[in-house]
Amino acid sequence: MSIYVDKQTRLLVQGITGREGAFHTAQMVAYGTQVVAGVTPGKGGQREAGVPVFDTVAQAVTATGADASIIYVPARFTADAILEAVDAGIRTIVTITEGVPVHDMLRVTDYLLLHGVRMIGPNCPGIITPGEAKVGIIPGNICMPGRVGVVSRSGTLTYEVLHALTERGIGQSTAVGIGGDPVQGTKFVDVLQAFQDDPGTDLIVMIGEIGGTDEETAAQFVKDSVTKPVVGFIAGQTAPPGKRMGHAGAIISGGMGTAEGKVQAFQAAGIAVARHPDEIAEIVARMV
Amino acid sequence: MNIHEYQAKRLFGRYGLPVPVGDVATSPEEARAIAARLGGRVVVKAQVLTGGRGKAGGVKLAKDPQEAADRAAEILGMDIKGFTVRQVLIDPAVAIAKELYLSIIQDRAARRSVIIASAEGGMDIEEVAVTQPDAVVKVAIDPLLGLQPFQCNQVAFGLGLDPALHRSFAAILNGLYQAYVALDATLVEINPLVILQDGSLMALDGKVNLDDSALYRQPELAAMRDPSDETAAEREAREAGLSYVDLDGSIGCLVNGAGLAMASMDVLKLCGGEPANFLDIGGGAQADKVEKAMRIILADGRVKSVLINIFGGITRGDEVAKGILAAIGNLQTDVPFVVRIVGTNAAEAREILKSANLPTAPTLYEAARLAVAAAAGQ
Incomplete structure (x- = not known):
């Protein structure tokens, strides 16, 4: 079992002929993901990594029955690409693109919620269900199938944790990178709920960082509604206030969003908090 | 990216907000000329990309052009929280009856923009939110619908504004929201929004924070970047x-x-x-x-x-x-x-x-x- 994507997922790639889109489509196909279609306006009829390319998402969905989409288009076209996917009936969207304007995301997330469509991202590494489907850019070779669910706002820090778990022989049910932007389609609580409901997940690793209050909200949710053990980590303990640390959402403002406050919230919710990334897999190894 | 107060207020003016008619000076002589043109008493305000200018002595009153030049000479070159003052704004001094606070900011948790208003203007809003939470009015805006008239009412009544001011207040709030969306701002703030002794409203201060990711479609704003900000x-x-x-x-x-x-x-x-x-x-x-x-x-x-x-x-x-x-x-x-x-x-x-x-x-x-x-x- 897993969450969000699996062997049955019929994936469409928006921006399939771009540099990133083409490269990662080949990687996803090689991993065994069912990539059924691609979309690049004006390039319909071509093939990319063996995948048929269409001019519009609606055409691609009609022709192939795609039910999930991954978006690699440039930031200025991303909001439109998401709306096009929703309009065509896609139910699960993963948006990899970084640098989407916040006002675009406010409008888009509102529209997604109205239509009940799940979107992961933007500015995220995507989702991987090891051994079944890779929807995004998480390297497949650092993962293995198993029963630990991973959710994170980070990219490479997540890879670190996945790699460390795999090296210890601890497999993962699904890993979800929810992205580092201030306005996200999917929040920690959404993924925690999905892992709680997934019979294939026994333990959850949650990797947060400075900025916003989603970790605090997630901690309260863990306390109230999650019965599975949770291991946590917060990045950015040395980050100064008022400075954006790479991710658009990683900023301490008005005294809110500090690592200290988030660690305290985690601990108060009974989450086992690692002091540094190497410790995450150590703690998980002791618990499984 | 952040821009200066004088830039923010000029932008607000384009969206119909009542703002002071001042101008910016880089030398005491320019400050004197602006004050002479404005006539009467003026306020000399340091233009730096940080808060707490008043407490640091970066905002001063002057009764005539000579005093404006003297105050500008004191403030120009001053260090405020690591920022050197290179420009001062010379605004006409006004007779204030009451100060309010008004801003629009993104509420990340709610994935909505939210209006924050308070009858306790001129103060640090975060402090007000902690010490007098009831004095802060918050109204969330649906991005697909935009600001609605009933929401302007919610804010105006929430602030306890004189009903005679509601129409002009709604115009300011609408203009501020338009500016917020059109400029791709992450924050627009008026602190204080003042009720003058003649009963009219004026945006005495202005702050705009911009979304770096949207600067590609805001070339005019991108050109406002102050190199001292980094x-x-x-x-x-x-x-x-x-x-x-x-x-x-x-x-x-x-x-x-x-x-x-x-x-x-x-x-x-x-x-x-x-x-x-x-x-x-x-x-x-x-x-x-x-x-x-x-x-x-x-x-x-x-x-x-x-x-x-x-x-x-x-x-x-x-x-x-x-x-x-x-x-x-x-x-x-x-x-x-x-x-x-x-x-x-x-x-x-x-x-x-x-x-x-x-x-x-x-x-x-x-x-x-x-x-x-x-x-x-x-």
């Missing part, structure tokens, strides 16, 4: 497409990925060191980008050692290692490096680095410990 190293990094923040410590950090970069800094601290910077070189870690990043880090004379932490994912670790060696070879530096590469082909990467006598470490914790020791000269 250090030379931060500017160089931004232009090179690197994400970089200056810090006060002695250990340089070069990492791929923002979360991993923050975590690497945290581990340095845990090992007793202090990071000199945050630096995310992004994916790939090609030799030219690594070299550029190293040059920026080493330009900081306080850097005593450098921790390089790379996760080799789709980019293979051995290729990254070759890139690092090429970069170090071109740099000619005595500063010690500690390199950690993990992930795809990490073992090959370690062999390559070892053969070049670069210290490597298998774990982040161990690498951080070595970098801290190296900075201490061990």
